[in-house]
Amino acid sequence: MTTAASRGAAATADYLDQRTGVGVAVKGLARKIFPDHWSFLLGEIALYSFIVLLISGVFLTMFFVPSMAETTYHGPWAALNGVPMSQAFASTLRLSFEVRGGLLMRQVHHWAALLFMAAIITHMMRVFFTGAFRKPRELNWLVGFTMMLLGLVAGLTGYSLPDDVLSGNGMRITDGVASSIPIIGSYLSYFIFGGEFPGSELVPRLFTLHVLLIPGLILALIGAHLFLVFLQKHTQYPGSGRTDKNVVGYPMFPIYVAKAGGFFFIVFGVIALLAATMTVNPVWNYGPFDPAVVSAGAQPDWYMLFLEGSLRLMPGWEIVIAGFSIPLNVLIPAMVVPGVLFTALALYPFIEALATGDEREHHVLNRPRNVPTRTATGVSILTAFIILIVAGSNDLLATRFHLSINDITWTLRVLLFLGPWFAFWITKRMCLGLQRKDRELVLHGHETGRVVRFAHGEYIEVHRPLDDHERWLRVNYDAHVPLAIAPEHDSRGVRRKGYRRDVLRQRLSRAFYEDRVEPVTPAQLAAAHAHGEHDALASAEPTTAPSLERAPAGGGGDLTTREGHPSNDARNQ
Amino acid sequence: MSKNKQSRDVSVPDDGADVPARFTDPGHPEYRPRQSDLDPAADKRAERQVVALFGLSVLGTVGFLVAYFAVPPGNTVASMRLSNLLLGLGLFLAMFSIGAAAVHWSKSLMNVHERSEDRHPLRSSDQTRAAAVEMLREGATDSALGRRAVLKGAMVSALVLAPLTVAVPLIGNVGADWNVSKLKHTMWRKGTKLTIDPSGRPIKAADVTVGSLFHVIPDGLDKTAHPLDEKAKAIVLLVRLDPRDLTEAADRKGWSYQGIVAYSKVCTHVGCPVALYEQQTHHLLCPCHQSTFDVADGAKVVFGPAKRPLPQLPIEVDADGYLIAQSDFHEPVGPTFWERLK
Numbered sequence: 001m002t003t004a005a006s007r008g009a010a011a012t013a014d015y016l017d018q019r020t021g022v023g024v025a026v027k028g029l030a031r032k033i034f035p036d037h038w039s040f041l042l043g044e045i046a047l048y049s050f051i052v053l054l055i056s057g058v059f060l061t062m063f064f065v066p067s068m069a070e071t072t073y074h075g076p077w078a079a080l081n082g083v084p085m086s087q088a089f090a091s092t093l094r095l096s097f098e099v100r101g102g103l104l105m106r107q108v109h110h111w112a113a114l115l116f117m118a119a120i121i122t123h124m125m126r127v128f129f130t131g132a133f134r135k136p137r138e139l140n141w142l143v144g145f146t147m148m149l150l151g152l153v154a155g156l157t158g159y160s161l162p163d164d165v166l167s168g169n170g171m172r173i174t175d176g177v178a179s180s181i182p183i184i185g186s187y188l189s190y191f192i193f194g195g196e197f198p199g200s201e202l203v204p205r206l207f208t209l210h211v212l213l214i215p216g217l218i219l220a221l222i223g224a225h226l227f228l229v230f231l232q233k234h235t236q237y238p239g240s241g242r243t244d245k246n247v248v249g250y251p252m253f254p255i256y257v258a259k260a261g262g263f264f265f266i267v268f269g270v271i272a273l274l275a276a277t278m279t280v281n282p283v284w285n286y287g288p289f290d291p292a293v294v295s296a297g298a299q300p301d302w303y304m305l306f307l308e309g310s311l312r313l314m315p316g317w318e319i320v321i322a323g324f325s326i327p328l329n330v331l332i333p334a335m336v337v338p339g340v341l342f343t344a345l346a347l348y349p350f351i352e353a354l355a356t357g358d359e360r361e362h363h364v365l366n367r368p369r370n371v372p373t374r375t376a377t378g379v380s381i382l383t384a385f386i387i388l389i390v391a392g393s394n395d396l397l398a399t400r401f402h403l404s405i406n407d408i409t410w411t412l413r414v415l416l417f418l419g420p421w422f423a424f425w426i427t428k429r430m431c432l433g434l435q436r437k438d439r440e441l442v443l444h445g446h447e448t449g450r451v452v453r454f455a456h457g458e459y460i461e462v463h464r465p466l467d468d469h470e471r472w473l474r475v476n477y478d479a480h481v482p483l484a485i486a487p488e489h490d491s492r493g494v495r496r497k498g499y500r501r502d503v504l505r506q507r508l509s510r511a512f513y514e515d516r517v518e519p520v521t522p523a524q525l526a527a528a529h530a531h532g533e534h535d536a537l538a539s540a541e542p543t544t545a546p547s548l549e550r551a552p553a554g555g556g557g558d559l560t561t562r563e564g565h566p567s568n569d570a571r572n573q
Numbered sequence: 574m575s576k577n578k579q580s581r582d583v584s585v586p587d588d589g590a591d592v593p594a595r596f597t598d599p600g601h602p603e604y605r606p607r608q609s610d611l612d613p614a615a616d617k618r619a620e621r622q623v624v625a626l627f628g629l630s631v632l633g634t635v636g637f638l639v640a641y642f643a644v645p646p647g648n649t650v651a652s653m654r655l656s657n658l659l660l661g662l663g664l665f666l667a668m669f670s671i672g673a674a675a676v677h678w679s680k681s682l683m684n685v686h687e688r689s690e691d692r693h694p695l696r697s698s699d700q701t702r703a704a705a706v707e708m709l710r711e712g713a714t715d716s717a718l719g720r721r722a723v724l725k726g727a728m729v730s731a732l733v734l735a736p737l738t739v740a741v742p743l744i745g746n747v748g749a750d751w752n753v754s755k756l757k758h759t760m761w762r763k764g765t766k767l768t769i770d771p772s773g774r775p776i777k778a779a780d781v782t783v784g785s786l787f788h789v790i791p792d793g794l795d796k797t798a799h800p801l802d803e804k805a806k807a808i809v810l811l812v813r814l815d816p817r818d819l820t821e822a823a824d825r826k827g828w829s830y831q832g833i834v835a836y837s838k839v840c841t842h843v844g845c846p847v848a849l850y851e852q853q854t855h856h857l858l859c860p861c862h863q864s865t866f867d868v869a870d871g872a873k874v875v876f877g878p879a880k881r882p883l884p885q886l887p888i889e890v891d892a893d894g895y896l897i898a899q900s901d902f903h904e905p906v907g908p909t910f911w912e913r914l915k
Contacts, residue, residue, distance in 0.1 A: 032690070033688055033689070033690040076646075076647070076648040076653075078648075097646055097653060098646070100641060100645065100646060100656070100660075101641060101660050103646070103653065103656075103657045104657050104660045104661050104664065107657070107661070108664075136695050169845050169846075169861060172805075172843070172844045172845055173843045173844065173845065173861060175843075175844060175908070176842065176843025176844040176907070176908035177843060179756075179908050179909070179910040180843075180908065180909060180910070181911075182911050183911055184911075185910045185911050186753035186756055186910045186911065186912065187748060187751065187753060189753075189910075190748035190749065190751055190753060191744075191747055191748050194747065194748065194749050195748065195749035195750065195802070196755055196756065196799070196802045196805070196806075197802070197805050197844070198801055198802065198805060199749075199799075199801075199802060200799075200801075231695070232695060233690075233692055239602075240598055240599045240600060240601065240602055241598065241599075241600050241601030241602065241689065243598065244692070245691065245692055246689045246690060246691055246692060247689070247690050247692055248601065248687055248688070248689045248690075249687060249688070250685060250687065250688065251688060254679070254683055255679050255683055255685065258675045258676065258678055258679035258683065259675070259676055259679045259680075261675060262671065262672040262673070262674070262675025262676040262678075262679070263672060263676065264672065265668045265669065265670075265671040265672030265675070266668075266669055266672030266673065266676070267672075268664075268668040268669075268672075269664075269665045269666070269667075269668035269669025269670070269672060270665075270669065272661050272662075272664035272665040272668060272669075273661065273662070273665040273669070275657075275661050275664075276657060276658050276660070276661020276662050276664070276665060277658065277661065290771075290804075291801060291804050291805035291808065291846065292770050292771075292788060292790070292804060292808040292838065292846055292848075293846065293848070294845055294846045294848045294860050294861065295860065296849060296860045297860070298845075298860050298861055308862075311842075311843065311862050311878060312862045312863060312877075312878065313878075314878045315878065316842075316864070316874055316877065316878050316879050316880035317880060318880035318881065318909055320914060323914050323915055324911050324912065324914070324915070325909045325910065325911060325912075325913045325914055326909075326911075327880065327908070327909035329842065329878045329879065329880055330842065330843055330878075330908065330909070333878070334843075361694065361695065363692060394863065395860065395863060405863055406876055409863070409876075409877075468599035469599055469602050471596065472596060472598060472599050475595075475596045476596070476598070520596075521592075521594060521595065521596075522592045522593050522594070522595070522596055523592045523594075526592050
């Protein structure tokens, strides 16, 4: 039966296809398969928050006046009546209190920005811990990383637009940080502010960056990010039937049109709920910017707190060389710390590839426990990040919990150096422990709680073997071994070029893969079963679990010995 | 290695000859039917729920519009808050319910049998690569660039220089006059009256009681060309201490007046106003990064990330008893910059 509607749709499709060949795209995309997992939603939250930012942002630009020209406020917010302020601040008050729905849109915009950064960072964590950045996705990791940096700048520039006291002091700190840079510092400050701080150019400049340049770049990079996802097809979690050669999941149309499309509305709805019920950035309470005024308990938005904390923890070091001042108390926390953190993040996929020496494409994700060193590295970086965030709130901690700010600061200074090492160590041990638990499960099965007594008086607990799918999940992974390198001298005793570089690479590789737990092989499982359930318990236990305790303190070693790899520890080669 | 020996029990089974080296993939797990697959009543119920959720969204939109027209933000905090709350809840229902409906629909009513699609290596085939390289080679030959070094040089020069037409005016103007030496001076001069921020009222030494703190700006600030820029550098904190508590450096003996001392209010760390004064300890605290300065001892740093003491403004009194400056600060105020001491 052909209805008028379906005839119309067919005619439109025909019209478009004759002019654009859109049929090819529809054929390629409509039933394209995407894998499903809750953690894949994190990136979507970032995307949808960005769309909400665009929608609410366009609304705000209709009423916001990006000018630092002075005016006097007269309006419904009685507390500021007759107070001189910039037009930027006055128009922010007007759009909050006189434009109907304006306050809601401001709140939606600010909450969406907070969520945008939170989603980007948790999405990065997901990609990191599951190894989704491995070949062929290293470039997309860099695209995403760049968007994270742009998100930070977008936040900083937008947050400073209302020209209130709090953000004004944020800009004052920005000025202090820019000025600290050797040689060009003062000029960089003039570059940003159009002369001395605060000047009269800042708000219009930030406005252009915030509404045009940065969102334009982010939009272009989102295009590149999603294009690469389509081209390379999405990664999938490990499980039976899922390999590096296929992608298992649901078709784009209709499942993801409904699920992902619907999820946009869910994200928008949740942001609206936050905006309706929780006030964020009440600039009308802070008042207009005045270089002489500051509020106690001043905090930036959460994604800037790590920089703030880093500035707070640094001791007062400053050196003068040949009459030129170098304020290490600003340079190190505001330039070196984020520089090291961001460089490490950007380069991580390449560092790990170097240690692994693996040229294959990877489309099946890692379970974090199966790559202990990577997981521990990630947790270690996060620990440092969180300690810095806490340090950025040290004054609030001190006032809320009646603690000494000096004690808090000193504690956090020490923790910043010890915490990440401790986190690394404990995470790595946890991963290895979980892997051994997996081995034990595969070898001996689930505990059933059913205790049986044998004729000769022995008691055992009956274990239920894993089914094929449960087992496959636990044995299907690669335990990488440290790289082997060619000897220093070739057969004629000539020293080979590039040997030093290889040694360094091997050292890196050992740091990554010296400690490892190999997956169970069918032979090991057969042996465990051949001895009978209770024998397996007795004989397999000491060979797997305790070997970790005996691992030499300095180097670790092969935690379980795999058939056919008696000496896969590279030191023996 | 001893470990090899101990693991032999497990890894070398007696009948291991026909056991494969690795496990094999058991293949896709079976589809587990949902309630709505098995029970037509559950299917119907799910459909009704989806319809109800879409209906809820319509109600949310209607509610939003009612709130928009019927509940103006008004002039009081309570009315503004109410308007924001009602509009926000309306927006929440309108949006969230659409999403909940779509997701519920896809999960309970759509066909959710998993499918598998093959991946293909991203690398192009050797043939394609060879053809691409050949094309580039042909193009390079056609361009005749390889044989004409001068042409190449001229092209590169033109392309490198042309952006200067945009960059030079931009960089030339973006920093105003680029006169960074202004950072080293403030508008304080010999005889400039210390006045109260923001009223601009001059301060009599006699009015400053022991223990009190004044936020100070220079007289005539609002008549300058750029009052905010001047203010950002010239703000001062004035404190009167018991002269017995005051420790003064030998070269600064004459900079205070009967226990009244004046220090720059701009933090030497990154420039926030050092606005919190603790009368008992004579400590000034910067709320941004908690640098703490001891006013009784040359505003030296006692805690926090700042390194240098706050610069001191030398003061005296004029014939009428008003506090005035002896001169500008003797060093640049605010955060450290490269050429600060030059």
